[in-house]
Amino acid sequence: MKNPKSQQSNQTGVDEAVKQLHDAAAAKKCRHCGCLRSSLRAIEEAYPKSARPEALASIVELTCSRLSDVKYDCLGCKVCWPALAINALGVEGDACPSEAAESREGWPPLPGSYHVLRYHAPVAVCALTDESLSETVVSAAGTEIAIVGTMQTENLGIERLMQNTLANSNIRFVVLCGADSQQAIGHLPGQSLIALVRSGVDERMRIIGAQGKRPVLRNVSREAIEHFRRTVEIVDMIGETSVPHILDTAKACAARNPGPAEPFAGTRLVATVAGYLPERMISDPAGYFVVFPDCGRGLLMLEHYRNDGVLDVVIEGRAPAEMYIPAIEKSLVSRLDHAAYLGKELARAEQALLNGGSFVQDAAPEFQTVNEHSIKPSACGCGSSCGEDKHA
Numbered sequence: 001m002k003n004p005k006s007q008q009s010n011q012t013g014v015d016e017a018v019k020q021l022h023d024a025a026a027a028k029k030c031r032h033c034g035c036l037r038s039s040l041r042a043i044e045e046a047y048p049k050s051a052r053p054e055a056l057a058s059i060v061e062l063t064c065s066r067l068s069d070v071k072y073d074c075l076g077c078k079v080c081w082p083a084l085a086i087n088a089l090g091v092e093g094d095a096c097p098s099e100a101a102e103s104r105e106g107w108p109p110l111p112g113s114y115h116v117l118r119y120h121a122p123v124a125v126c127a128l129t130d131e132s133l134s135e136t137v138v139s140a141a142g143t144e145i146a147i148v149g150t151m152q153t154e155n156l157g158i159e160r161l162m163q164n165t166l167a168n169s170n171i172r173f174v175v176l177c178g179a180d181s182q183q184a185i186g187h188l189p190g191q192s193l194i195a196l197v198r199s200g201v202d203e204r205m206r207i208i209g210a211q212g213k214r215p216v217l218r219n220v221s222r223e224a225i226e227h228f229r230r231t232v233e234i235v236d237m238i239g240e241t242s243v244p245h246i247l248d249t250a251k252a253c254a255a256r257n258p259g260p261a262e263p264f265a266g267t268r269l270v271a272t273v274a275g276y277l278p279e280r281m282i283s284d285p286a287g288y289f290v291v292f293p294d295c296g297r298g299l300l301m302l303e304h305y306r307n308d309g310v311l312d313v314v315i316e317g318r319a320p321a322e323m324y325i326p327a328i329e330k331s332l333v334s335r336l337d338h339a340a341y342l343g344k345e346l347a348r349a350e351q352a353l354l355n356g357g358s359f360v361q362d363a364a365p366e367f368q369t370v371n372e373h374s375i376k377p378s379a380c381g382c383g384s385s386c387g388e389d390k391h392a
């Protein structure tokens with residue numbers, strides 16, 4: 001890391017580095033970027049405080065004081081001031097960080113710039129460096145797309161994409177689209193990922209055939225790489241920005257989905273819990289509801305009873321949300337399972353109201369299990385019938 005240029009030839013480099021760091025310090029985007037942090041670390045190591053030229057010391061101090069939480073490793077900007085600064089100083093090392101991100105429970109395990117849409121879908125879309133394309137694809141995506149995001153670097157970016165993909169064996173396709181980075185520091189993450197899938201890595205974990213600046217994978221195992229190459233198909237649409245074309249391609253991929261891959265050993269998959277009914281009823285101390293559609297008036301009706309059987313509130317409205325919001329605000333429901341049950345019954349009553357079908361209020365699931373005879377269906381005057389939820 002330590003290899004600054006000689007003293008004589010250094011002044012021009014220092015002047016240039018100071019100028020570039022001034023721009024970085026002034027840019028809000030850089031304060032959250034891993035590149036600025038890594039570059040400052042490289043400069044501090046190469047120029048210990050005692051040997052740091054004054055102008056450089058003062059701009060490093062100013063820039064450090066403006067650093068904020070790291071929100072991304074590298075934005076892949078066409079001009080990266082910290083990268084130009086370390087180049088000007090002749091400091092060995094890279095502007096972009098190379099440390100692994102800390103994983104967390106759940107999916108995706110690694111943070112990044114993406115939107116999760118549906119865990120069980122088979123297609124991931126990576127818009128490479130094009131944030132706005134990513135946003136547009138998200139807003140138009142169908143049910144076949146699991147996740148949409150960007151990727152900026154040929155090392156950490158690929159590692160994250162690979163690890164997040166391996167942690168969800170439903171994903172069998174990654175559609176690469178949008179612009180690959182063209183900036184001076186030349187990441188080319190898209191070309192590098194395609195090279196990885198085509199040829200793998202060499203003995204130094206360098207992606208064979210990758211043209212990015214530093215396509216070396218340090219934080220994933222060879223086994224993970226091979227599993228990824230074997231189970232995930234990369235669809236090369238680099239440079240494509242037509243959203244309909246991208247979405248059609250995602251649909252075509254889903255149409256030939258081979259189903260979930262064998263999970264990669266060592267990845268923490270999200271646990272699937274089999275649904276079940278409760279073994280015993282737990283009453284809602286706040287009371288119980290009677291739900292019914294009043295077809296004559298085109299309204300949903302909600303009666304709330306205290307547990308001693310006394311009616312205390314009547315709510316009427318045209319949509320479930322108009323009913324459950326006041327019910328919650330008036331503290332007529334105090335248990336989450338009761339609230340969920342109320343939402344379900346209001347939705348059923350709304351369907352009966354809209355379609356003119358009959359409606360019989362279901363017992364609360366606990367009550368069905370424990371004592372089905374406590375439901376008392378009764379006519380509501382429109383052909384539908386209702387029953388107390390007896391969630392009490």
Ligand code: SF4
Pocket residue numbers: 024027029030033034035036074075076077079080081082083
């Ligand atoms: S890539 Fe460089 S210029 Fe862009 S935000 Fe990060 S540090 Fe700043």
